[in-house]
Amino acid sequence: MITHESSATIRNEREESQLVQGRFRFVVVVMLAVFVLLGWRFANLQVGEHELYAARADDNRIRLNALPPNRGLILDRQGRVLAENRPAYRLAIVPERTPGLDQTIERLSDLVPVTAEELRRFERQRQRSRRFESLTLKSNLSDEEVARLAIQRHRLPGVEIEPYLTRHYPHGELLSHVVGYVGRIDERDLRRLGREQYRATSHVGKTGIERYYEHLLHGQPGLERVETNAQGRVLRVLERSDPVPGDDLVLSLDLELQQAAYEALGDFAGAVVALEVETGEVLALVSKPGFDPNLFVHGISQFDYSSLLHHHQRPLFNRFLAGGYEPGSTVKPFIALAGLEAGTITPETRVFSRGWFELPGHSRRYRDWRRGGHGWVDLELALAESVNVYFYQLASELGIDRISRELALFGIGRATGLDLPGEISGVLPTRSWKRATFGEPWYPGETVITGIGQGFTVVTPLQLAHATAALAGRGTTAPPWLVVPTESARMVEHADEYWDAVFDGLEAVIYGPSGTARAVARELSVRMAGKTGTAQVFGRPGDEEEVAEREHDELPEHLRNHALFAGFAPLENPQIVVVAVAEHGGGGARVAAPAAARVVRAATELGLLRAEEQP
Amino acid sequence: MNAIMPRPGFGPTLRWRLDPWLLGMLVILMALGCLVLYSATEQNIGMVWRQAVRLSMGLVALAVFAHLPPRLLRLWAPWLYLATLLMLVAVLLFGVGRGAQRWLDLGIIRFQPSEAMKLALPLMLAMLLDRRRLPPDWFTLGMAAVLIALPVALIVMQPDLGTSVLLGASGLCMLFLAGLRWRLIVAMVVALAAAAPLLWLNLHQYQRHRILTFLNPESDPLGQGWNIIQSKIAVGSGGLTGKGWLAGSQSHLEFLPEPHTDFIFSVLAEEFGFVGVASMLVLYAAIIGRGMYMASKCRDSFGRLLAGTLVFLFFVYVAVNVGMISGLLPVVGVPLPLVSYGGTSAVTLLAGFGIVMGLYSRRRFMG
Numbered sequence: 001m002i003t004h005e006s007s008a009t010i011r012n013e014r015e016e017s018q019l020v021q022g023r024f025r026f027v028v029v030v031m032l033a034v035f036v037l038l039g040w041r042f043a044n045l046q047v048g049e050h051e052l053y054a055a056r057a058d059d060n061r062i063r064l065n066a067l068p069p070n071r072g073l074i075l076d077r078q079g080r081v082l083a084e085n086r087p088a089y090r091l092a093i094v095p096e097r098t099p100g101l102d103q104t105i106e107r108l109s110d111l112v113p114v115t116a117e118e119l120r121r122f123e124r125q126r127q128r129s130r131r132f133e134s135l136t137l138k139s140n141l142s143d144e145e146v147a148r149l150a151i152q153r154h155r156l157p158g159v160e161i162e163p164y165l166t167r168h169y170p171h172g173e174l175l176s177h178v179v180g181y182v183g184r185i186d187e188r189d190l191r192r193l194g195r196e197q198y199r200a201t202s203h204v205g206k207t208g209i210e211r212y213y214e215h216l217l218h219g220q221p222g223l224e225r226v227e228t229n230a231q232g233r234v235l236r237v238l239e240r241s242d243p244v245p246g247d248d249l250v251l252s253l254d255l256e257l258q259q260a261a262y263e264a265l266g267d268f269a270g271a272v273v274a275l276e277v278e279t280g281e282v283l284a285l286v287s288k289p290g291f292d293p294n295l296f297v298h299g300i301s302q303f304d305y306s307s308l309l310h311h312h313q314r315p316l317f318n319r320f321l322a323g324g325y326e327p328g329s330t331v332k333p334f335i336a337l338a339g340l341e342a343g344t345i346t347p348e349t350r351v352f353s354r355g356w357f358e359l360p361g362h363s364r365r366y367r368d369w370r371r372g373g374h375g376w377v378d379l380e381l382a383l384a385e386s387v388n389v390y391f392y393q394l395a396s397e398l399g400i401d402r403i404s405r406e407l408a409l410f411g412i413g414r415a416t417g418l419d420l421p422g423e424i425s426g427v428l429p430t431r432s433w434k435r436a437t438f439g440e441p442w443y444p445g446e447t448v449i450t451g452i453g454q455g456f457t458v459v460t461p462l463q464l465a466h467a468t469a470a471l472a473g474r475g476t477t478a479p480p481w482l483v484v485p486t487e488s489a490r491m492v493e494h495a496d497e498y499w500d501a502v503f504d505g506l507e508a509v510i511y512g513p514s515g516t517a518r519a520v521a522r523e524l525s526v527r528m529a530g531k532t533g534t535a536q537v538f539g540r541p542g543d544e545e546e547v548a549e550r551e552h553d554e555l556p557e558h559l560r561n562h563a564l565f566a567g568f569a570p571l572e573n574p575q576i577v578v579v580a581v582a583e584h585g586g587g588g589a590r591v592a593a594p595a596a597a598r599v600v601r602a603a604t605e606l607g608l609l610r611a612e613e614q615p
Numbered sequence: 616m617n618a619i620m621p622r623p624g625f626g627p628t629l630r631w632r633l634d635p636w637l638l639g640m641l642v643i644l645m646a647l648g649c650l651v652l653y654s655a656t657e658q659n660i661g662m663v664w665r666q667a668v669r670l671s672m673g674l675v676a677l678a679v680f681a682h683l684p685p686r687l688l689r690l691w692a693p694w695l696y697l698a699t700l701l702m703l704v705a706v707l708l709f710g711v712g713r714g715a716q717r718w719l720d721l722g723i724i725r726f727q728p729s730e731a732m733k734l735a736l737p738l739m740l741a742m743l744l745d746r747r748r749l750p751p752d753w754f755t756l757g758m759a760a761v762l763i764a765l766p767v768a769l770i771v772m773q774p775d776l777g778t779s780v781l782l783g784a785s786g787l788c789m790l791f792l793a794g795l796r797w798r799l800i801v802a803m804v805v806a807l808a809a810a811a812p813l814l815w816l817n818l819h820q821y822q823r824h825r826i827l828t829f830l831n832p833e834s835d836p837l838g839q840g841w842n843i844i845q846s847k848i849a850v851g852s853g854g855l856t857g858k859g860w861l862a863g864s865q866s867h868l869e870f871l872p873e874p875h876t877d878f879i880f881s882v883l884a885e886e887f888g889f890v891g892v893a894s895m896l897v898l899y900a901a902i903i904g905r906g907m908y909m910a911s912k913c914r915d916s917f918g919r920l921l922a923g924t925l926v927f928l929f930f931v932y933v934a935v936n937v938g939m940i941s942g943l944l945p946v947v948g949v950p951l952p953l954v955s956y957g958g959t960s961a962v963t964l965l966a967g968f969g970i971v972m973g974l975y976s977r978r979r980f981m982g
Contacts, residue, residue, distance in 0.1 A: 011748040013915075019749055019794040020919050024911045027792065027927065028904070034934050035900045039893060041941045045851040046889040053851020060848065061864045230845075230869040 062238065063228050066200035069219030070165060072246030074179055074209055076255040077281075082179050083210065085165040089146050090139040095126060098158030105137070108159065111152060112145045114138055117299065134160055136202075140298045167203060167210075167297050171255070173290030174262050177318045178253065178420070178482070180208015181293035197221060200243075203297065209249065212421050213483060219246035251482045252281035260602035261286045261578075264595040268582040270562075271319035273465035273480075274599055275577045277568065280469070280478030280486050282418065283576065283608060284599065285462075287319040313583075321423045324458040325581055328533030329386045329588065330566040331407070331453035333471055333502045336379055338406035339394045340498040347379045347501035353389035359396060359444055366392050366448055383505025384512040386532060388452050395451025400442055403450055404430040409492040410467035412459055418480045427458040453533060465579040468566040472529075472574035474499045506530055507571055510593075517565065517593035526609065528600050529574075530567020532588030535581075537561050560584040565592035569600045575609050576600065632681045632976035634909060637968065640902045641953065645670050647895070648879075648954035654861045655875040655882040655956075662875070662956060669958035673965035680969030685918060685977060688970070689742050695731075696739035696762070702728035703769040710773070717773055729778045730959045732766045733928060734967060736782060740789045741921035749916060750794030759790060774819050777935070777948040784931045789924040793916075829945030842878070845870045846940045850884040850892075857888030875956040877948060881940045896937070903930050906968070909975040918974040925967035932964070 045053065074083035091112065098104050105122075108114060118138050125135045141149070141161070149161055167182045169175065182203040189204045193214065198204065200221045205211035222243030226234045261272040261284040274284035289311075295304050308316055317323065339345040355373035356365040366388065368374065374387045382390035395403060407413070413428025427433065429450050431442040449455040459467070462480060469477040475492035478485075506529035509515040516532045537559055563585030568574040578596040585591035603609055649663050649670075656662045706719055706728055719726045739762055747755055763786035770779040791800070815823065828840045849865035858864070863885035866874045874882050884892050903926060910922030932952040938944035950957055952964050 016749045016794075016916055017919075020792055020916060020923075021911060023792045023794060024907060024919075024923060027788070027923070028907050031903060031907070031927075031930050032900075034930075035896055038934070038937050038941070038943075039896055041938075041943055042850065042884065042889055042892045042896075045847060045941060046853050046884065046892065047855055049851050050854040053848050054854065056848045057852035057865055060845075060870050061868055227864075227868070235868065 060230075061227050063226050063234075065224040065226055067222035067224055067240075067243045068164075068200035068202070069221055069243035070245040071167065071182070071203075072217040072219065073248040074217075075248060075250045076253050076258075077251065077283075078254065079250070080255045082169070082171060082175055082251065082253075082255070084168050084170065086168040087163060088139070088166040089141045090162050090164055091137045091141060091145075091149065092134040092160045092162045093122075093137055094134045094158045094160070095129075096158075098156075104156060104159065107152075107156065108137065108149075111148050112138060112141065115301070117302070121299070134162065136162075139164075140166060164202075169293045172292045172294065173315070174258060175253075176208075176290035176293045176315075177287040177320070178208055178251070178258075178285050179293065180210040180212075180420075181206055181296045182210050183296050184299055193218075206296065207422070208420060209251065209482065212419050213249055216249065217246040220244035249483050252276075252283065253285060253482060254283050254606065254608060256606050257284045257599065257603055257608060258286065260284070260606075261595075261599045262288060262290075264580070264598040264602075265582055266591075266595070268563075268585050268591060269313040269319070270580065270582040270585065270592075270595075271323060271461040272581075272595065272599060273320050273461050273577075273579045274603065275465050275469050275477075275480050277469045277473045277477055277574050277577055278488065280466075280480045280488070282480050282482050283603065285320055285482075287317070287321070287323070289313050289315040291315040318422060319581065319583075320461045321418070321420055323460055323581070324424060324426055325461070325464075325562055325564065326455075326535035327412075327453040327457055327459045327464060328535045328562075328564050329388075329453055330464060330468075330531045330533035330564050330579075331457065332383060332386065332391055332451075333506060333531055334406055334410055334412075334467065335391055335395060335398070335403060335451050336383065336502050336505065337471075337492075337494055337498055338398055338402050340379075340501060341406070341494055342398055342402055344397050345379060345394055347497070347504075350376050350378050351382070351387075351390045351393055352376050353387050355389075357389045357392040357448065359448065362445065364445065379501055380505045380508050380512070381514070383502070383531065384508035384515045386509075386516050391451040392448045396444060396448050398447075398451075400429065400431060400447045400450065403447065404428060406492075407457070410470050411463060411491065412457065412467060414463075416462055416466045416480050417486075418462060419482050419484055423462070424460060426460055426463050427456055429456040454536060461579050461581045464564070464566050465577050468568060468579060469577040471502070472568035472577055503529055503571065506567070510567075516587075516589040517597075519589065520593050520597040523594065523597045523601060524569075525601060526569045526604050527571040528567050528569035528597065529571050530565055530578075530593065530596065532593055533564035533566070534586075534588055535562040535564055537584065560586050563588045563590060563592040565589075565596045567593070567596050567600070569604075570609065576603055578603075632973050633678065634905075634972045634975060637902065637905050637909065637972065638677075640898060640905065641965070641968065644898055644902065645953050647898075648951075650860070651879055651883045651886075651954060652875060652956055654863070654886060655866060655879050657867065658861065666956055666958075670953070670961055670965075672958070673953075673962040676962050676966040677969035677972070680966045681973040681976070683970075683973060685974060688738060688921075689745075689917065692735070692738040692742040696735045699728050699731045699735040700766060700769070702726075703732065703766055707769065707772055717775055727959050729766075729770050729773070729775060729782075730963045732770070732782060733778075733785070733963050734925075734970075736763065736766060737785055737789060737921055737924040737928070740786060741917050741924070744789070744793045744920055745915070745917035750796060751790070756790070756795075756799075759786070763787075774822070775948070776822055776825075780935065780947060781928060781931055781949065785924050785928040788927040788931075789920050792920050792923050825947070826945050842872045842946050843942050845872065846878055846881045847942045849878075849881040850941055853885040853888045853892075855889050857884075857886045857891055860886050862886060877936065877946075877950055877955060878940055879955050880937055880951050883954075884940075899933050903933070906971055909971055912978045913974045914977055914979045918977070922971040922974045925971055928967065929964055932960075 071085055073081055076082055095101050122135060122137050129135055146161060169179060183206040185198060185201060185204040190198060205214040220243060223241050224237055225239040226237050228234050257274060261274060265288050270288055272284060272286040275282055291308050353368055353373040353375060355368050355371055358365055368388045374385055377387045377390055408428055413426050415423045415425045434440060434442050446455050450457060466480055470491045476488060476490045478488040509531055510517050510521050510528055563582040565588050566579045568577045578599045580592040580595040582591040649667060652666055653663050702719060710718060717727055719728060740759055743758055744751055767779045767783045845865060849871050863882060865871045865885050866882040871878050871881055883895060906926035910919055910926055913919045913922050929952055932949060935944060935949040936951045939946055950960055953961055
């Protein structure tokens with residue numbers, strides 16, 4: 001059976017066939033073994049390890065997204081918006097979907113400026129992100145940037161332009177110290193507030209109302225189980241619980257009065273506090289200069305931050321809450337009340353001011369601000385003309401313990417508990433405080449200067465306003481508040497004639513022929529009472545207003561004294577308290593009293609006084 | 616030629632040479648393939664239709680090759696081999712294709728010479744080996760080695776690792792079936808092991824990368840390892856009974872790479888589970904078993920070697936593809952025969968089965 005001619009040898013067909021058949025059997029066995037191996041492999045994957053791979057398939061497919069709640073708005077008492085949420089766009093990258101991440105970022109920075117700071121932040125996020133999470137490279141894109149990116153987007157895989165809501169403060173510096181601001185959430189915030197609640201939240205209240213009421217403003221995050229494809233694109237929502245938006249907060253503050261108070265200080269740095277006497281509602285709360293809180297929302301640049309930090313008027317410093325000032329002469333009404341209560345003086349007691357006061361057996365002279373002295377003065381004139389000798393003598397006769405007790409009743413040296421973070425307590429001068437602080441006994445000379453608000457006493461403008469509210473309310477007022485009302489309480493008890501006597505003196509400050517603040521009388525449409533004061537910057541006890549009057553224009557600005565005024569209106573039925581502090585403003589009469597008068601006038605014009613008369 | 620010899624070829628009566636068993640199983644396989652393809656192409660009926668047309672063309676090729684007399688095959692083998700070899704050279708010079716040059720653009724159609732070589736090489740080798748007695752002597756072995764090495768080398772240069780593996784394997788298979796001595800086989804394995812480092816140095820960067828990621832897919836889970844990992848997830852998550860037709864999340868959410876071509880078995884595994892996989896493997900095993908049986912029954916060594924090698928080629932397709940998608944083998948571009956989308960390999964394979972049927976139909980009916 002030879003079918004072709006070139007066979008060199010005789011072939012044994014049978015032998016060959018057996019050889020090939022044997023090899024066939026071998027190959028078939030190998031094939032069978034391979035099929036068994038494959039089958040075993042699939043049994044292993046699909047039955048043995050099924051649960052592992054099923055979980056990984058779900059992991060692939062299903063993503064849990066936390067949904068950020070909308071932050072509550074902050075409104076003034078009339079419902080005007082002080083903090084709102086605005087739509088914005090951010091540039092986000094999913095590194096896993098971006099081939100050539102470095103080149104992509106480089107290309108992006110040709111389209112929109114990306115700062116070194118933003119790059120650092122991006123890298124930080126990257127180190128602790130989950131797979132297929134989108135990471136923000138740059139937030140708050142301008143419209144032009146959005147447009148530029150949108151055109152190039154098809155060339156930039158893994159790059160997204162994501163819409164989001166960003167916090168915005170339409171009134172900028174006007175309310176920066178009250179409303180505060182939100183900033184990027186950091187590790188410390190997460191530890192403080194709880195990771196679970198803030199999984200979707202990028203910003204958190206850092207100062208002011210934003211921080212104090214973070215728990216109300218934030219709301220509850222929602223949760224979404226979504227199915228995604230390999231590119232991480234969401235295909236459908238499997239399950240969703242909506243986020244619960246945060247509460248809107250209505251502040252007791254009046255935006256227009258705030259505006260008036262801010263302007264009332266003119267170019268001076270300082271603070272203005274306006275309170276409702278009866279309820280403790282804060283109507284205006286100014287620390288000037290403020291700053292633009294919007295800068296902090298997207299991460300303030302190094303340059304902006306350092307120029308705020310090194311500004312000579314320190315705009316970041318919250319003066320009404322953390323500014324400790326000597327009360328100066330604004331303390332005199334409280335000293336007078338202590339004297340009346342103790343019987344040390346009556347309204348008619350007369351003291352002769354020859355220009356200075358000496359403690360018996362001491363040679364040190366405590367000066368009046370008027371070089372020649374004020375002559376014979378009673379309580380009313382002593383308050384009206386701010387006669388130091390009268391109060392030196394009264395203080396030294398009262399003794400520090402009675403003074404301390406009286407000041408403590410009015411809340412000096414104690415935080416008011418206003419619903420804002422960062423309030424300091426000030427200093428109430430007492431024997432025990434001095435011993436604790438300096439390890440020294442109290443000296444009689446220190447009592448003398450405490451009588452005119454110098455020495456150790458430190459108040460914040462807010463504290464002084466609260467004390468003045470207690471005075472205006474004849475001992476009764478409520479602690480100041482912005483959001484959550486406080487209970488009105490009787491803080492101090494005195495006989496009516498004592499209150500009347502002090503009120504007469506405070507009225508004479510403005511309406512008396514020689515009152516220190518008589519210049520503001522013509523600006524007022526309601527009758528106001530109050531007291532001027534000067535807080536020393538450059539210590540020379542006893543000089544007080546004299547320095548202010550005489551040297552105001554000669555001294556370099558940063559050495560000029562702080563001007564204070566604490567007053568209330570209307571006199572017959574006090575409703576509003578205004579405290580103004582003008583830093584380096586010289587005398588209280590010259591700068592602070594007119595500022596306070598302007599606030600009272602604005603409150604009158606805005607109807608804040610009449611409206612409050614009804615309830 | 617002896618005129619008295621019975622003529623089982625084309626004669627006065629045209630004999631029906633198709634094997635109903637093998638043909639039936641192939642048709643079932645292709646039908647199931649279209650079902651899976653429908654799911655894998657995101658229910659693109661147009662693509663399924665195109666695939667059905669190609670498969671029909673393959674069946675025509677099957678019928679034509681089944682009726683070619685072995686005499687002609689033997690006669691044409693050297694010319695076919697030579698022509699294909701020249702085309703492989705031409706591909707390297709003028710070829711088109713992304714990344715690798717695999718196609719010749721002939722104006723109207725694009726032709727892949729490496730596919731034709733899958734038929735030409737076994738034909739050529741079978742002819743060569745059948746010229747002398749088996750087992751082959753040294754001269755024949757040397758010739759065979761050159762005949763195998765030339766096209767494999769040309770295809771490696773394209774570069775197309777998958778096809779060269781298939782070709783090399785089918786060549787070696789034929790030598791083995793022809794009775795290559797065991798001593799020589801052992802010597803070759805040892806030599807290969809010794810040459811492995813040299814081979815490694817001559818691989819393309821992407822080929823080395825593939826082998827490295829095969830050894831440890833998690834080292835590059837988003838790049839080269841992605842395919843293996845996602846395919847294993849698809850397979851494993853299918854479980855015993857699967858997620859249901861058209862319901863595979865890995866396949867339809869784009870996690871699986873190329874679900875309608877090389878990774879179509881993963882789609883089947885995900886949607887039909889182990890039950891589907893086992894059924895499919897049994898069907899393949901039955902086709903191969905039937906093929907091997909038919910090959911072993913051919914009337915002469917030429918027929919047995921040729922048919923056995925063509926069936927073995929089909930087997931290598933299945934084993935490499937299924938081994939790859941289950942992570943047993945590195946990712947090489949080998950489609951699942953008669954199921955993956957794409958026409959050329961289906962036509963070649965069906966033509967091969969045609970040859971098997973033709974040879975089988977000319978077997979001797981012995982008692």
